[in-house]
Amino acid sequence: MNIQLNNVKKSYQTEQETIHVLKNVNVELESGCWLTITGPSGSGKTTLMRCLSGLESVDQGSILLGDFEMSKEKEEKTRAFRREHIGYVFQDFQLFDQFNLLTNVMVPLLPYEKKSVIEQKAKQLIEQFGLSERMYHKPSQLSGGEKQRTAIVRALMNDPKLLICDEPTGNLDVNSRDQTMKVLKDIQQQGVTIILVTHDLELTSYSDVHAMMRDGQVNFSSLSYA
């Protein structure tokens, strides 16, 4: 899925002030590419991912995902587009405490597809990510790394064309991190566009393009935090 962001601006209004988070973001990414975005804490990476996936609206500018101009569409259409085409791995997992791992993975698709089909797909991915033995455990019984892998599995359930990963390896040890990256690489090789947000500069080696976020802008040329 080609991605194009033009002059995207986004602010938050608090009681005291207006926080200008995205000041003028321009991004162009070819379908099937892997973009890694790094940048200091608070520079707006998560906000950008939320706007890109339609979880938040932008104040100005345009977001084009393939032929879909997200910034112009109504919420209902955006929600359907996200459900069909985007996978999102949240920084804080966003798993349901009351459900076991298998149900957590299935739950976003349950209202829309046949349960037996979703369950088969879920079990296949759960096995691929080495989580079969934890399938009937609830999030409170999972390690940080297991929760993170569960969040990745859930994001892959709809065969996304765009996979957004916000710090997907923050809780993983180096071996699990590298394993996860290899699985993501395989997924990219199947044609999926990947956007990865991370503080871990080593992960840029997996990507085709690296950009740094700073002062509300995305800069494609810098490789350091300096």
Ligand SMILES: Nc1ncnc2c1ncn2[C@@H]1O[C@H](COP(=O)(O)OP(=O)(O)OP(=O)(O)O)[C@@H](O)[C@H]1O
């Ligand atoms: N809903 C909100 N209301 C007000 N301010 C917000 C809101 N969401 C984010 N912010 C502010 O926007 C700025 C950017 O936040 P964001 O989470 O996008 O940064 P980040 O680069 O992802 O940070 P980190 O690397 O720590 O995850 C921060 O100053 C944050 O406090």
